[in-house]
């Protein structure tokens with residue numbers, strides 16, 4: 001599938017109808033999501049034929065993109081059941097078969113390296129300190145091949161240190177720096193658009 005085609009499919013997905021601030025629910029835009037998955041597949045071969053998990057899947061964007069790129073099996077996990085309902089409808093609209101699990105990522109009881117690849121846009125940890133690291137810890141624990149994740153650029157040193165030193169990652173590489181547009185999602189944002197500098201990381205567990 002071509003990049004533009006993938007971006008088109010993702011752009012048509014339904015997103016959070018009533019985003020919950022405390023869960024940092026902002027969707028990954030079609031531009032970023034399609035490039036994240038496309039790079040994972042075409043540069044590193046981490047998607048097609050692989051078991052892919054989407055942590056904090058929300059409405060299913062990243063996992064669905066993985067399924068469209070030929071993942072053998074996709075599982076999405078989120079703490080919010082309403083988002084999972086939307087994810088389920090999004091997948092059904094595209095006739096994709098993905099599994100969805102209602103679970104707090106901290107309580108995931110998977111043992112060993114149960115998936116090949118984790119893709120995620122975790123909470124940045126601005127509402128609940130450390131939630132970004134909870135996601136990264138769990139992703140590196142269960143993935144055998146690679147973890148793709150978005151983190152605020154301001155936390156780059158912290159993320160690298162945690163991955164390599166605390167979570168035993170073999171490598172932690174910033175693939176590119178992006179502008180994440182959290183536009184008007186939350187009423188407390190005074191500006192119409194809020195651009196946040198975000199790193200796209202690839203970790204090898």
Ligand SMILES: C[S@@+](CC[C@H](N)C(=O)[O-])C[C@H]1O[C@@H](n2cnc3c(N)ncnc32)[C@H](O)[C@@H]1O
Nearest residue numbers: 023026027028056057058078079080104105121
């Ligand atoms: C930034 S949104 C990303 C949503 C979606 N993955 C996307 O890319 O559009 C973060 C997601 O993490 C979920 N989340 C927050 N805390 C969580 C937790 N402790 N366990 C599981 N999911 C959580 C939220 O409900 C939300 O869907």
